[in-house]
Amino acid sequence: MASFLYSLLFFFAILIYSTNAQNGLTIPIQRDSKTSRFYTTIQMGSNRATINALIDLGGPFLWFSCNDHISNTYNPIPCGSTKCDIAKGLGCFGCNLPPRPGCSNDTCGASPYNPFMDMLVSQGFYEDTLYTKDPLTVPEFSYSCMDKDFLEGLPSSSTGMLGLGRTNISLHKQIATKFNLPDKFSLCFPSSGTGKLSVGPGPSPDISKSLKTTPLIINPVSTYPIYVEGDPSDEYFIQVNSIRVDGKPLNVKNSYFSIDKNGVGGTKISTIQNYTALHNNIYKPFARAFTKAASNMKIKSVAAVAPFRACFSSSSIFRILSGPSVPTNDLVLPGNNVYWRINGANSMVEIDNKTTCLGFVDGGSNPRTAIVIGAHQLQENLLEFDLVSSQLRFSSSLLIQNTSCSRL
Ligand SMILES: *[C@@H]1O[C@H](CO)[C@@H](O)[C@H](O)[C@H]1NC(C)=O
Ligand SMILES: *[C@@H]1O[C@H](CO)[C@@H](O)[C@H](O)[C@H]1NC(C)=O
Ligand SMILES: *[C@@H]1O[C@H](CO)[C@@H](O)[C@H](O)[C@H]1NC(C)=O
Ligand SMILES: *[C@@H]1O[C@H](CO)[C@@H](O)[C@H](O)[C@H]1NC(C)=O
Ligand SMILES: *[C@@H]1O[C@H](CO)[C@@H](O)[C@H](O)[C@H]1NC(C)=O
Numbered sequence: 001m002a003s004f005l006y007s008l009l010f011f012f013a014i015l016i017y018s019t020n021a022q023n024g025l026t027i028p029i030q031r032d033s034k035t036s037r038f039y040t041t042i043q044m045g046s047n048r049a050t051i052n053a054l055i056d057l058g059g060p061f062l063w064f065s066c067n068d069h070i071s072n073t074y075n076p077i078p079c080g081s082t083k084c085d086i087a088k089g090l091g092c093f094g095c096n097l098p099p100r101p102g103c104s105n106d107t108c109g110a111s112p113y114n115p116f117m118d119m120l121v122s123q124g125f126y127e128d129t130l131y132t133k134d135p136l137t138v139p140e141f142s143y144s145c146m147d148k149d150f151l152e153g154l155p156s157s158s159t160g161m162l163g164l165g166r167t168n169i170s171l172h173k174q175i176a177t178k179f180n181l182p183d184k185f186s187l188c189f190p191s192s193g194t195g196k197l198s199v200g201p202g203p204s205p206d207i208s209k210s211l212k213t214t215p216l217i218i219n220p221v222s223t224y225p226i227y228v229e230g231d232p233s234d235e236y237f238i239q240v241n242s243i244r245v246d247g248k249p250l251n252v253k254n255s256y257f258s259i260d261k262n263g264v265g266g267t268k269i270s271t272i273q274n275y276t277a278l279h280n281n282i283y284k285p286f287a288r289a290f291t292k293a294a295s296n297m298k299i300k301s302v303a304a305v306a307p308f309r310a311c312f313s314s315s316s317i318f319r320i321l322s323g324p325s326v327p328t329n330d331l332v333l334p335g336n337n338v339y340w341r342i343n344g345a346n347s348m349v350e351i352d353n354k355t356t357c358l359g360f361v362d363g364g365s366n367p368r369t370a371i372v373i374g375a376h377q378l379q380e381n382l383l384e385f386d387l388v389s390s391q392l393r394f395s396s397s398l399l400i401q402n403t404s405c406s407r408l
Contacts, residue, residue, distance in 0.1 A: 021179040024200015025136045029055065029405070031190055031379075032155030036274050038189050038375060039158045040197055043131040044143070045071025045101075053162040054154050055187070055197065056115075057271040058235030060167045060224065061087070062130075063112035063123075064160025066102035066145035074128040076104040077142065084108030084125065086168045087142055090226075093124035101126050102145030110144035111226050114161070115272050116153020120225050121146060125169075138178060142169045165234030166218075166387070172199045173387075183387040188398075189271075191345070191379045193406025207382060207401065207408060211393035212340070214238050214333040216385065221263025223368065233263065236385065238392060239334050240267040240371055243286060246293035246327035250285045256370040265370050267331070269383075269392075273374035275307070275349070277363035282370060283309075286329075290358055293327035308349065308357035317348075317356055322399045324348045324356055331373075343397045346377045380404050 027040050030052075039054045044064070049071070051064045077083045079092035089108035097103045107124030114121075123144050130141035151159060163170050164185060168177075176183040181200040188195045219233035240257055242249045256279050259266035278286060287310045291301060300313040318325040323345025330339040349359035359376050382405070384393040398404050 021136060021181070022201070023136075024179070024181055024198060025132060025134045025138075025175060026196055026198040027132045027134055029187070029189060029195035029197050031192070031195075032157065035153075035155050036375065037155050037158075038195070038271060039155055040162060041132070042162070044141075045069070045128045046073040047071060048131050051160050052155070052158040053160040054158050055271050056161045056163050056165075057187070057269060058165045058223070058233070059113075059161055059163030059170075060165050060234050061110070061112075061125075061163045061169045062141070062143040062160065062171065063110075063146045063163075064143070065148040065151060066100065066126075067148040069101050069145075071101060071128055074101045074126050076107040077125040077127055079106055079108045081108065083127070083142065087125050088167070089125055090228075093122065095124075101128070102147075112144045112146050112161075113225055114146065114150050114153065117150060118225075119150045121150060136175075136179075138175060140178075141174055163234075164385075166232075166236070167234050170234075172385075175199045184385065186382060186384040187271075187378070188382045188405035188408060189375060189379045190405040193404070195405035196408065207395055207398065207403065208384070208393070210401070211382065211384065211395050212333075212338055213391050213393050214335070214338060214340075216387075216390045216392050217259070217266075219259050219263050219266065219268070220261070223263065223268075233268075235268050235270070236392070237266050237268045237369075240331045241334060242332045243282065244328075244330040244332055244339070245286065245289040246296075247330075248289065249332070250282070250289055252282050252285060256282060264368055267371040267373065268369050269373045269378070271375050271378065273372050274376055276360045276374045276377045277367065277372045278360055279363050279367055279370040280365040283360065283362040286360065287358060290327055290329070297325075297327065299326065302355055305351050305355055305357055307361050308351075308359065309362065311351070311355050311357040314350065314352075314354055314356045320344070321402060322397050324350075331371075340394060341396045342377055343400060345399055346379060346381070346397055349376065382408065 091109040095103035130138040172185040222231040223233040300316040322343040329342040382395040
């Protein structure tokens with residue numbers, strides 16, 4: 001009888017485990033109001049230490065401050081091991097202080113990077129169990145460490161960054177590999193309330209049917225501060241063919257829209273940049289066309305508030321379901337009539353009661369990437385990255401459909 005009960009329990013344990021695994025993982029996304037940056041919450045190691053980690057769409061892996069991190073179940077990944085190859089480890093890391101995660105010898109070399117400080121650190125790769133609020137537990141999850149002095153730019157509650165890039169040790173790739181799931185993930189950044197990061201197939205929200213699709217493209221030259229020649233970028237690029245303001249295409253040289261052999265140009269999506277940055281030769285005609293179209297709608301220009309260059313009197317702007325009623329901006333994508341519409345809530349930034357600005361910034365005259373779509377423009381948009389078919393599916397503003405990330 002006991003053995004029958006035991007088998008039954010075992011059977012259910014397997015059933016529950018595989019049911020969970022099939023759905024992948026869903027974890028909450030919060031917005032830090034001070035930095036306007038987005039983070040999620042995970043637990044690591046035997047003590048299930050809670051870590052808030054900024055979501056870095058193009059980041060290569062998870063890193064966090066390990067100075068005070070205690071776990072009995074972590075292991076350094078040895079240099080020269082298969083796991084080190086998968087992590088693309090460089091060299092061997094060593095350390096003369098008492099052993100802990102972040103201090104060990106003969107360890108696969110990692111180069112965690114804090115983009116806000118432009119700080120690249122020599123560290124090691126470790127593995128430990130990753131837990132979240134989701135029932136799915138991820139054993140032997142590869143991560144790296146950062147010194148606690150190098151966390152500037154992160155929300156004050158966060159001590160790490162969670163990479164979702166095109167590497168073999170990003171969150172979604174480790175989960176897809178371990179649980180034999182398709183390599184897919186989705187993001188929904190909330191303007192208020194709680195958003196979602198889902199890895200794997202997940203329960204598809206109804207809204208999925210209305211998503212538009214565009215190919216994800218690969219930049220052949222790495223955009224990370226350290227790389228081996230021939231390495232492509234881990235970030236996500238899409239092909240924007242033109243930009244329309246109020247339905248009219250901007251007059252911009254085509255070459256900015258494509259990626260050249262040195263990896264310069266094109267369009268990427270970044271959760272690190274707070275506002276979309278446009279090459280100066282795109283920004284200028286864009287801001288001009290927008291201001292003119294706004295003026296046609298009787299929207300009054302006012303003195304600009306940095307970093308923005310085109311600002312308006314809030315009292316001259318009507319408000320509708322999708323935010324301020326302003327001229328629409330479209331990123332025109334390959335295919336028949338495919339575009340990413342950026343509505344008022346995503347195009348405008350309310351500075352105070354009086355002033356509302358066009359929430360795009362001038363990326364200068366020599367940026368590596370001509371268009372960097374930033375976090376403000378991603379808020380309340382559902383984005384599904386499908387690395388099996390190399391496609392991005394996107395919703396545009398959910399507010400238009402009278403829903404939001406916190407309600408999906
Ligand atoms: C936007 O990013 C810049 C550069 O990282 C930073 O200086 C600025 O404070 C950010 N703005 C907001 C509102 O978070
Ligand atoms: C690494 O090796 C050195 C030299 O053998 C030793 O002094 C040090 O304690 C070791 N570090 C750790 C973390 O074990
Ligand atoms: C991931 O691993 C596979 C198989 O080991 C390898 O072919 C591929 O190049 C790796 N991808 C990256 C981005 O390192
Ligand atoms: C903005 O409006 C609120 C109430 O509508 C008011 O309490 C606040 O003082 C106003 N702020 C400014 C800067 O005018
Ligand atoms: C939007 O949704 C909310 C809550 O679901 C509902 O109360 C409201 O009536 C809806 N508004 C419109 C314009 O459909």
